Amino acid sequence: MSTVNTTSSSILAALNSSGSSSSTSSTTTSEDIQNRFLTLLVAQLENQDPLNPLDNTEITSQLSQMSTVQGIEQLNTKLSSLVDSLADTQSVQASALIGKTVLVPGSHVTLSEGDAYGGVNLSSAADSVTVNIYDSSGNLVKTQSLGAADAGSLLFSWDGSTNSGATASDGSYTFKVTATKGTSSVTAEALQLGTVSALTRTTSGNFVLDLGSLGTYDFDDVYQVY
Numbered sequence: 001m002s003t004v005n006t007t008s009s010s011i012l013a014a015l016n017s018s019g020s021s022s023s024t025s026s027t028t029t030s031e032d033i034q035n036r037f038l039t040l041l042v043a044q045l046e047n048q049d050p051l052n053p054l055d056n057t058e059i060t061s062q063l064s065q066m067s068t069v070q071g072i073e074q075l076n077t078k079l080s081s082l083v084d085s086l087a088d089t090q091s092v093q094a095s096a097l098i099g100k101t102v103l104v105p106g107s108h109v110t111l112s113e114g115d116a117y118g119g120v121n122l123s124s125a126a127d128s129v130t131v132n133i134y135d136s137s138g139n140l141v142k143t144q145s146l147g148a149a150d151a152g153s154l155l156f157s158w159d160g161s162t163n164s165g166a167t168a169s170d171g172s173y174t175f176k177v178t179a180t181k182g183t184s185s186v187t188a189e190a191l192q193l194g195t196v197s198a199l200t201r202t203t204s205g206n207f208v209l210d211l212g213s214l215g216t217y218d219f220d221d222v223y224q225v226y
Contacts (some may be wrong), residue, residue, distance in 0.1 A: 094207040094219075097196045102209065103153065103224040104217045106192035107174045109133065114167070116158040118175055119191030121223060124151045126179035126186040131156055133175045141168055149179075153191060153223045191223060 109116040120129060129146040141162050146154070160168045179186040194211035201207055208216045 101226040102222045104221045107190040108192045114160045121153045121189040123187035129179045
């Protein structure tokens with residue numbers, strides 16, 4: 001009986017001692033956990049009942065649990081370092097895009113001195129791709145056939161000519177895309193070109209591209225960079 005009482009008192013003392021020392025810190029680190037565990041384990045070994053010693057399997061299990069805690073702490077540290085490294089890399093890549101032209105979702109084209117450019121993203125190959133261009137009032141200005149195209153993104157150009165044979169004035173226009181393969185329609189997404197004028201960092205730490213009048217876009221929205 002005296003051995004049991006001594007063991008209980010020693011264990012409680014070890015816990016109280018480690019608890020009071022750790023109370024000075026607002027967080028518990030893996031080192032704190034390790035020290036507390038070892039103090040408790042030593043107390044158990046010193047005060048174990050000789051007629052009923054601690055099971056080796058139990059001690060091994062406890063040591064394994066301690067190693068797991070240490071491993072998780074080290075993994076978290078490495079992951080945190082990796083996240084910081086990726087954020088730095090993204091910052092460098094983002095800054096390199098300022099002044100670049102990017103292809104993003106949207107249906108605007110700007111005609112300037114007889115040149116306008118837009119893009120299309122096809123979900124699958126198409127036998128026929130058609131672009132209809134409209135003025136600011138919604139009037140159809142030009143219907144342009146791009147022919148057959150493979151799946152993915154492609155660019156098209158417009159020289160400003162209209163369906164009536166006239167030349168459209170410089171300015172902003174919109175367009176719609178239709179695509180077919182045989183008698184079936186193919187999903188076609190309109191893409192627009194914009195110049196990256198600035199970068200904006202969100203509250204989550206990510207960067208978005210400022211394309212001026214076209215608005216802001218995430219990196220994931222960019223199909224191509226020119």
